[in-house]
Amino acid sequence: MARLGVLALQGGYDAHARTLRGLGHTVDEVRTADDLARVDGLVLPGGESTTHLILIDRFALEAPLRAFVASGKPVLATCCGLILSAAEVVSPAQRSFGWVDVTVARNAWGRQVHSFEDTADPESPVGPVSMLFIRAPRITRVGPAVEVRATYRGEPVLVRQGNVTAGAFHPELTADARVHEAVFGRG
Ligand code: GLN
Numbered sequence: 001m002a003r004l005g006v007l008a009l010q011g012g013y014d015a016h017a018r019t020l021r022g023l024g025h026t027v028d029e030v031r032t033a034d035d036l037a038r039v040d041g042l043v044l045p046g047g048e049s050t051t052h053l054i055l056i057d058r059f060a061l062e063a064p065l066r067a068f069v070a071s072g073k074p075v076l077a078t079c080c081g082l083i084l085s086a087a088e089v090v091s092p093a094q095r096s097f098g099w100v101d102v103t104v105a106r107n108a109w110g111r112q113v114h115s116f117e118d119t120a121d122p123e124s125p126v127g128p129v130s131m132l133f134i135r136a137p138r139i140t141r142v143g144p145a146v147e148v149r150a151t152y153r154g155e156p157v158l159v160r161q162g163n164v165t166a167g168a169f170h171p172e173l174t175a176d177a178r179v180h181e182a183v184f185g186r187g
Contacts, residue, residue, distance in 0.1 A: 002187055005030035005039030007065075009055040011047015011080055015172040019180050024187025033064040041074040041184050044081030046134065046170055049106070052080055053095060062097075069099050075164045076183045082166040083137050090140070100161040101143025108138035109168060117174070124150035126158060126182050130174035137168050149182070 004020050006013040008029035017027040020043070030036050056062050069075060077085045077100075088103040089096045114135055119128045126149050139156045142148060149165065150158035158167040158179065171179035 002026070002040045002184060003028060003038065004041040004043070004184060005036060006043040006045060007031075007081075009047075009059065009061075010051050011045050012170065012172065013043070013045040013047075015170075016043045016045050016076075016078075016180075019172045019177050020184065020187075023177055023181055023184065025184060026187070031059065033061065036061070036064050036068055039073075042068060042076075043172075044075065044077040044084060045172070046079035046081065049080045049083040049089075049094065052084060056084075066097065069097075069164060072163050074183050075099075076180065077164060077166040078170055078172065079134065079136055079168060082139075082168055085164055085166045086137075087143065088141070089137075099164045100159060100166050101146050102139050102156075102159055102166075103141035104137040104168075105140050106137050107135045108140075109133045109136035118152065120150040120152055120157065121154065124158070126150050127178055129158075129171060129178050130176035131157065131167075131169035131171065132173045133169050134173075139168060150179075 003026045085099040086104045087098045087101045091105045117132045122128045148156045
């Protein structure tokens with residue numbers, strides 16, 4: 001059984017914790033560098049990326065997060081987490097950590113309805129997983145080191161570079177645990 005962490009500064013961390021516990025993992029809420037030092041994998045949840053950047057600074061978490069990613073432990077970043085992990089953020093431009101060589105445009109999926117649910121294209125490597133998009137970022141460029149794990153209508157929506165898997169949608173808000181299982185396995 002792995003001890004996993006969910007970054008619990010703001011946003012939708014609780015649903016991730018529930019999904020991970022359902023897979024048999026032990027889950028800690030992570031708010032400090034000490035919390036981070038105790039876990040073997042990490043979720044960067046959905047939320048508001050601008051707020052996350054402020055809180056990460058306030059709690060001095062940038063260096064510990066960078067060290068965690070560099071350690072090679074598995075990380076799942078969703079929505080706001082994808083925005084934080086991207087190499088480049090546009091509309092509007094924003095600081096990001098550059099763990100996954102993609103460009104993302106904020107709030108670019110489902111502009112009219114803000115939120116919708118569907119399934120990934122059947123040929124997606126992770127399978128036709130259930131996806132909920134909430135004011136989701138759009139991946140507009142994928143670098144050569146990035147593997148596309150799921151597409152929606154031909155566009156990348158779940159990508160992986162090394163130990164960081166990042167998605168535009170919310171797998172934790174559906175009953176489908178396949179994305180979490182693909183990243184962290186079962187406990
Ligand atoms: N729109 C949010 C942002 O730009 C992300 C939305 C989400 O995480 N569901 O940070």
